[in-house]
Amino acid sequence: MQPLVSVCMPAYNAGQFIAEAIRSVINQTYKNWELIIVNDGSTDETVSIIKTFPDERIKIFHQENKGQCAAANKAFKMSNGALIKFFDADDILSPSMLASQVARLNYTPLNVASAQWGRFYDNDLNTFKLSPESVWRDMPSTEWLVESWKNAQPMMQCALWLIPREIIVKAGLWDERLSLINDFDFFTRVLVNSQTVLFTPDACLYYRSGIKGSLSDTKTRKAFESAYLSIEQATQTLLNVRDDQNARLSCANIWQNFIYEAYPLYSDLVQKAESYKLHLPAPTLPYPSGGITKLMTLFFNWKTLKLIKNKLQR
Template sequence: MEESYPLVSICMPAFNAGKYIQEAVRSILEQTYSSWELIIVNDGSTDDTALVLEKFDDPRIRIHHQKNTGQCAAANSAYGLSRGRFIKFMDADDMISPDCLSDQMRRIGNSNDIIASAAWGRFYQNDINTFKLNEDLVRIDCRPIDWLVSAMDGKQVMLQCAIWLIPRTVLEKSGLWDERLSLINDFEFFIRVLLHAGEIRFAENAILYYRSGLQNSLSSLKSQKGAKSAFESIQLGTSHMLSFESSERVRKVCADCFQNFVYSFYPFHQSLVRCAESKVRELGGAEIPFESGGYTKLLTRVMGWKSVKKLKILLSGGAK
């Protein structure tokens, strides 16, 4: 392997991903950067994922089957099997642009202390033609804490795993995925990882195509277990930031993170919601508004966001 083209390891947990994983793998096979390996961990899938994986015959693809242990544990298993100098974690239902790896490697250069970020956007109903690039991106090169504050200011931060290309040396310092977490586990993990790097550099030709609207996706689950995981991930992630820099700007965006938890989970899981509200007050108050538009925005002004949220739940048949 030529040193000018170091190996990139793509670590992909897969659980019941038979419907989408071929597209994810195809996007990797189409990379203009060819020095990569793909480690797929089939995490006890009960659909046809194992059968679909048998179709892949590229020698750069390695497949490991295990009993179901959860996304974090499967990601850690994939990392344990990897050999690359650089690591990208990637979900089995997303895709990346053909120049993703090459542009991120160009931005990192020969450094072991720089993490490359990427552009991203969503597509819906499994239709790539609905893809729309997110314009609200942090496009500058900056210190990790500055990136985090900018990405969180007034909005929910996107820390989806395939956005990042990470030197192995950074992961050796930061540690791996917290296997206690399920919902928004990427929040805690990537804050911890980013804060162990020296710089974040933006690769504009690297694009993540993020599949949205999956009814059974992990992110759509709001069980008590999921709500507890989300709260713990926010608590851990914000603690990492505050330990790094306990400034007014960091406290503000951390308060907004807890306020977003309140907006998302109210009126369910009341004990966790109250804990989050207490965190907001402790951090000096939040400024991020309740997301609304049209008639909802008008009703929020008249009734307050909590009444509007209850009304929306009632009209949708009580779904969370």
Template sequence: MEKSGPLVSVCMPAYNAGKYIAEAVGSILDQTYANWELIIVNDGSTDDTAAVLKQFTDPRISIYQQKNSGQCAAANKAFALSKGSLIKFMDADDMISPGYIAEQAKRIDDRDDVIASAAWGRFYNDDISTFKQNEDLIRQDCKPIDWLVSSMDNGKQAMMQCAIWLIPRAILEKSGLWDERLSLVNDFEFITRVLLHANEIRFAPNAVLYYRSGISNSLSALTSRPGVESAFISLYEGTSYMLQYENSPRVKAAVADCLQNFVYAYYPHHTDIISKAQQRVKELGGSKAKFPAGGYTKMLNQLIGWKLTQKLKAFFDR
């Protein structure tokens, strides 16, 4: 057990996470790095989250209750209650490897202008044996803008999951916290803004995030007006930070591809928002991102084009 090193504050918002949160907390308790605190903000859960959390008696764990205010507000509350010089935001349904914090803290090496990243992969249907590490990782240390552009290369969706990062408090005090207007895709705007306030991103290859996938989200929530608006605002503002930082052809291309993928994902819902995204893509010189399709969707796309394909999918999803 590593007892030295700066205090690391793990900030964990939780909403109806009773099924998963014990595993998430357990992965913190299993850390080889001992100098941490875990601040959990139960954001008005209506399930057994509060009851599950009662089993944890480690004095490094603090639990706070608040009325439901959204993930961003809960994360900001946890940060306000934290004391560490290094901060990790973490969802209540993911897990991290035992040496995760130790490896990332070592990579930061007492710098207040460096953010540590990590390896990650997905597991499905709550079965950790299905875990597969993502092979498309940026494994070298690099400048934040280089990381962002590389993570969007060829129209890829940048992986912004909050637990990937260990962030010095000094950077967060400059960048600002989570935008509480946002719900869907809220991590993109926040993480992009934070990364661009650092001088370097350092990769910790032996730190591995186990990202839980396959949790059902209602289609109505994903395509609701507030949800789509949140996703657009987050992507628009996050990519605007990139352009403000470096207004170059490579950044314009990455931003255009990112917004084109938003169009592909949400068309034909809320066409006024989609039109704003399309206009932005046009202003940036257009996008080469291809419509993501496989199986019957790929066949339909070849026969009738992506717009009609998406309209058919939306019709049958209803």
């Protein structure tokens, strides 16, 4: 018997994209799956589109709008699979993704499987381009975290991972207080409760980018409070199990990136993040810049540049 894979999909006003996401599950070469969709209070055509797929392996549940984390948690609770993949309703899986990751895990409940990924823009798969990372290899799970965080741009998107159910039970579910970078906290807990990340080169996530109004582009106070809490919890989770110089430097760089993003909009959150850095090594993360901004770094410090950019964006 091949293990049942539960694909857990939160869906909120995903009518523009969800059909492609569902088809990418139906088209999997691996057939022993169930797709658990939780409609998180959608007000568009999301539900009617889901109902156009008469596959008995697709199950839909409804709740009032409670957010992505609550919907993901409900999907997990309604699932039956020995292996779990969380999957956003606007992304696409390569056809052999489940088969390849199931084969890599080979029934072991101690490891998680990862995948390669790339972005596509403007709903056009012709724009797809892989985004190779140094962690595209088999690695001890905590080493994966330290390496991935080093440049403070870790890709921990949910559909990359295939996870044994036992690991999620041990790690705990999604923190429903979080919105922005909620995956950072969740998958840090998942990885520290596993032994090895098994890279699966035949599996690929097509990550849809450039969506107007997407959560990842949100700059509200609530979003930054979520990011702060997610980073606070994830860095502490890692340091609780690995408190060496490399791990501490990676945490320092994650905090520095948050400071770059939050300044000058939320000075109190910046100040709190700075207090965390006092107990960590000096970060090595440069201010992210390109084009004209990179040229301006020759004449201004990063805080001045952020103040200038902030005024220009108003």
